[in-house]
Amino acid sequence: MHRPSFHTRRGHVGHWAQATSVLALSAVALTGCGLQPATSYVPAVGPGSITPLDGADGVDLTVTSKNFTEQLLLGKIAVLAGTAAGFDVTDLSNVPGSQPARELLLSGQADVLWDYTGTAWLTYLGQAEAITDQNEMWQAVYDLDLTNGVTWGAPAPMNNTYALAVRSEAVADLGGITAMSELAALPVEDRTFCVESEFNSRPDGLNPMLAHYGLERGTANGVPDSNIGIYDTGAIYSATDNGACNFGEVFTTDGRLDALDLTVLTDDLAFFPAYNVAPIFFTDTIKAHPGLEKVFAKISPKLTDEVLRGMNRQVDVDGAEPADVAYEWMIEEGFITDPAS
Template sequence: MRIRLMAVLAAAALAVTACGGGGGGGDAGTGGGGGEGSLSAIDLSGATFQVGSKEFTEQIVLGQIAVQALEATGADVGNLITITGSTNVRTALTAGELDMYWEYTGTGWTTHLRHEPQSAPKGDQELYDAVSAEDKGNGIAWLAPAPVDNTYAIATAQGRDAELGVRTLSEYAALVNRDPAQARMCAAAEFLTRDDGWPGLEKAYGFDLPDDGIAELELSLVPAEIASGQNCNFGEVTATDGAVAANNLVLLEDDQQFFVPYNAAMTVRQEVLDQHPQLAEVFNPIAAKLTTELLRGLNERVDVGGELPEEVAESFLRDNGFIG
C-alpha cells in the first residue's frame, strides 16, 4: 500500500479561509469603486460575487488577488472559498456555487474536457484557444491567459541528480527499471491520479514504479522531503513552486515533452460574465502581470517567508497600481 505521510484533506469539503474577504485593498468593499488605483475606475458596486480557489498556496494567493480586486471596484465579495481538488472546485463553478476561480489551461484540457495530454495543441496560445472555445459549450468563459506556466515537474536535490545520473525524465525512467528503491517518489494525491500526472507520466516514459516506492503526502511538504532524502529521492513540484530554490532542488528535464502548458486564466460562469462584462476589464490586466517568475516569488513569500496570502495579494495589487 502507498505510504501516507499525512492524511489527505477531504476532497469534497468546502472550507472558508479565515484570511478571506477583508484582506486589505484600501477602501475595498465600500461601494462605487472608490479609492485609488486603476481598478477604482471600474464600477461594480451592487454586484455580488463568490470567488473560489483550490487549496494550495498559489491558488489561494490568486484567489485573494481576485477578492481584493473585485472589492476595489465596489463589489460585494465575501470570503474566499478554498476547495480541495481540481474536479471539486470545477464542479462548484458549474453548479453555481462559485462565480469564478483561476484555472490552468492544461487542467482544463485534460481534467475538465477529458482529453489525453498527448493530444494537447502545441503552444500556449493554441492550447488556450482550444480550451476556451470548447468550454463555451459548458457555459464557462475563460478570460485572458496569464504568461505564467505552472506546469508539473519532477525534482531532486542538487547533487543527487549527478550522483544518480538522473537529469532527465528518460533517465529517471531508466533508474526506476534498474533500481526502483533509488527512484522513490513523493507526490500529492491529485497528481497520483491525474492522466496528466503520474499515470500518464509512467505510460509516456515506459516505467512502472511499485506502489511501495511512492509516498503520498500534501504538496506543500514535498520539497522538504525531497531535500532530506529520507522518504524519497524525487518528488512532484510545479514550475512556480517557491520552495524549489529554497530547498536547493533541481528540475528534471521533460525531454519527451509530456507535461502540457498550464497557463492560468480566470474562469467565469458565462451568465455572470454576461451580466458583468466589466470582469474582463478587472482581470485581463492583472493576468498580463502574472509571469512564472513573479508567481514563484509570491509563492515563496508565503511558503518560505511566512507572509499571509492576503498580504502578498494586496502588495501585488498595490505595487502594480491596481489599488492605491
C-alpha cells in the same frame, strides 16, 4: 506540510467526500445570510492601474477559490482586483475542493474563479487525451466550456504542472543535467526517483513518463524498481533535498522548490499536460460587465511560475497571510494603491 497536499488540489484526484460538499454548501449559505468566511479579510484598496469600471458601482461580485495556498492567493488577487474595479465584492474563497468551487461558478452563485486548464480539460470536461501545448489547451478548454456558461479569460504564463526536480548541489555530479531527455544518459544507479503513490500508478504518471523519455521501468538497464521510492506528497521535497533520491516528483509553482534550492528539469519532450491558470467567469457576468475581463487580462501576464513560487513560499514557509502577500504583490505591480499612504 501543514496545508492540503498539492496532488489533490487541482483536481488530479476527482474524489470528493460528501463532507466536502456539505462544507461548501454551508459556506454558500453563510454568504447568503450576509456573512463571509473567516478567510475573507483583505486590506483596504485604492485604485492603481485598475480603476472603477462604468456600471460597477453598487453591483455585487462574488469571488471563489479552492482551499490550498496558491488558490487562496489567487482568490485574494481577484478580490482586490474586483474591489479596485468598483464592485461590491463578496469573498467566497477557501471552498474545499475543485468540484464544489466550480459548481458555485456554474450555478451563478460565484462570478470569478481562477482555475487550471488541465484540470478543466481532464476532470471537469472529461477529456481522455491530455494536451501538452499550453495555447492549444487553453483554446480547447475555452471553446468547450462556453457551452457550460463559463468564459475563460486570458491565461497566465504560470503552468502549475508536474515536473521532476533535483537538488541544485547535485546537478554538477549528474553531468550538469537540466532536461528530462538527459536522464537516459545517466548511469542506472543515478536514475533514482521519489514519487507519491498516485503518480506511481496513474496512466499519465511515472511509467509512461519514463517510456516517453526512453526508459523502461523494472529493467536492469532502465529504472529498476529498487530505484523508486514511494512517499507522501509533502515528504518528496525534503527527501529529494536530503539525497534520498536524485529526482523528485514536484509541482512547478511549489514554494518549497525555492526554499530547498531544488532545480526543475525542463520537460523538453513535452510529456506533462499543460496546467496554466486563468481567470474564469460566469458568462452572464462578463456579458453585463465586459470590462471585468480586461481588468484580469492586465494581471494574468504577470503571474509566472517564479512569481507564484515566491508567493507560495511566503505563505507556506514564512507563515505570511495570503491576503497580505497578494496585497503587497498587487501594490508592487501598480494594480492597486494603499489608500492610507
